[in-house]
Amino acid sequence: MIRNMLVSAAVAATMMVTGVAKAEMAFKPLKEDPKEIAFGIISTESTSNLKVQWLPFLEDMEETLGMKVNAFFxxxxxxxxxxxxxxxxxxxxxxxxxxxxxxxxxxxxxxxQTSKADGNQGYYSHIITHADNDKINKLEDIFKCDKSLNFGIGDPNSTSGFLVPSYYVFAQNNVDPKKCFKTVRNANHETNLMATANKQVDIAANNSEQISRTKLKQPASAEKIKVIWTSPLIPSDPMVYRKDMSKELKSKIKAFFLGYGRLGDVAGARKVLAGISDGMGLFMESNNTQLYPIRQLALFKDKLKIQKNAQIGDADKKEMLSKINAKLADLAILAANK
Structure with a gap:
């Protein structure tokens, strides 16, 4: 049976103090392969919704691997x-x-890497507002920056909810959300969409997957929002495992993912996948090179912030930009030859 582990706020806070605050510390190596697999699920929605989507998949994973698989939220x-x-x-x-x-x-x-049922391997970030808001119809309408609008942004580690809009919407338009809006609130995609539909925020970052899922599960709420901006295509989500597990265990895990929906009970597996997010398709071969565009995006965002920061001296700014440009040049070579 799948056992669910919900990390408490206190434990998460401890992790932040001992981990993120000391990012230079190496990860803790595994002494041996785990006897049970802990499967982490990022908080794009409420835990109750995520359980409904993911637990059937983890049950199939547990049966195929022959070892317990515990959901970690x-x-x-x-x-x-x-x-x-x-x-x-x-x-x-x-x-x-x-x-x-x-x-x-x-x-x-x-x-x-995940995919859609039609084989598409990408999705989009959006900026949304309430469907009845006739004062906001395009991106430029949110840039009056008179602190009258409440903005819902995503988790700081979200691609579509935070990184992509931070770069394309704000950095490229020389806008600081904290100086522009009345409030800036971090929340998951589901919360931001519902807050927009219920007029608790004026605008919010979201993505095509959450909007499609809401259209399926809560169509009345989906009808209350409209999209005013769409990003370039974002690569589909990666599945990540600890690289220091044994080759044998990693091979078993990878084989399960690539075989799921292709081998065995194909119809049953595809039904499970269809219930995840806005309808997940088969898993595709991938590796760390899929992250190159995201690394470039993060560096471009940092570069723009440094260029526009008047508090950084010219010499320091030149040195910082030189390091970023070197990293971007290396990434360009790697991306061209992946």
């Missing part, structure tokens, strides 16, 4: 990243930004 993305860093999570579903953090800080390794 945390109140924010950082909780899953840090749990992997300390060996409390062995496999996890991440977005690209949180997956990048898991690879860099938590001994993670991308091994497969």
């Amino acid at each position: 945390a109140p924010d993305y950082a909780g899953v990243i840090e749990a992997m860093r300390f060996g409390k999570v062995h496999v996890a579903w991440f977005g690209n930004k949180s997956g990048m953090e898991a690879v860099d800080r938590s001994g993670g390794e991308v091994f497969v």
Whole structure:
């Protein structure tokens, strides 16, 4: 039977103090393969909703691997990243930004990528507002920056809810959300969408997956929001496991993912996948190179912030930008040859 572990706020806070605040510390190595797999699930929605989506999949994973698979939930993305860093999570579903953090800080390794039922391997970030709001119809309408609007942004480790809008919407338009809006609130995709539909925030970051899922599950709420901005295509989510598990166990896990919906009870597996997010398709081969565009995006965002920061001296600014440009050049070569 699947056992669910919900990380308390106190434990998450402890992880933040001992982990994120000391990001230079190496991840805690595994002494041996785990006897049970802890599967981390990022908090894109409420835990109750995520359980409904993921537990049938984890039950099939448990049966195929022949070992217990426990669902691990945390109140924010950082909780899953840090749990992997300390060996409390062995496999996890991440977005690209949180997956990048898991690879860099938590001994993670991308091994497969999600897809849609039609084979599409991407999704979009959106800025949304209430459907009845006739004063906001395009991105420029939110840039009056008179502190009259309440803005809902995503988890700081979310790709579509935070990184992508931070760069494309705000950094490229030289707008600081904290100086522009009355309030800026961090929340998951589901909460931000419902807050917009219920007029608790004026605008919010969201994504195409959450909007599609809401149309299926709560169509009345979906009808209350409208999209005013759409990002470039974002690569589909990575699945990440601890790279220091044995090759044998990693191979078994990867084989399960790549075989799921292709081998055995194909119809049953595809029905389970269809119930995850807005309808998940088969898992596709992937590796850490899928994170290159996200790394470039994060560096471009940092570069813009440094260029526009008048408090940084010219010499320091030149040195900082030189380091970022060197990293971007390396990434460009790697991306071209992946």
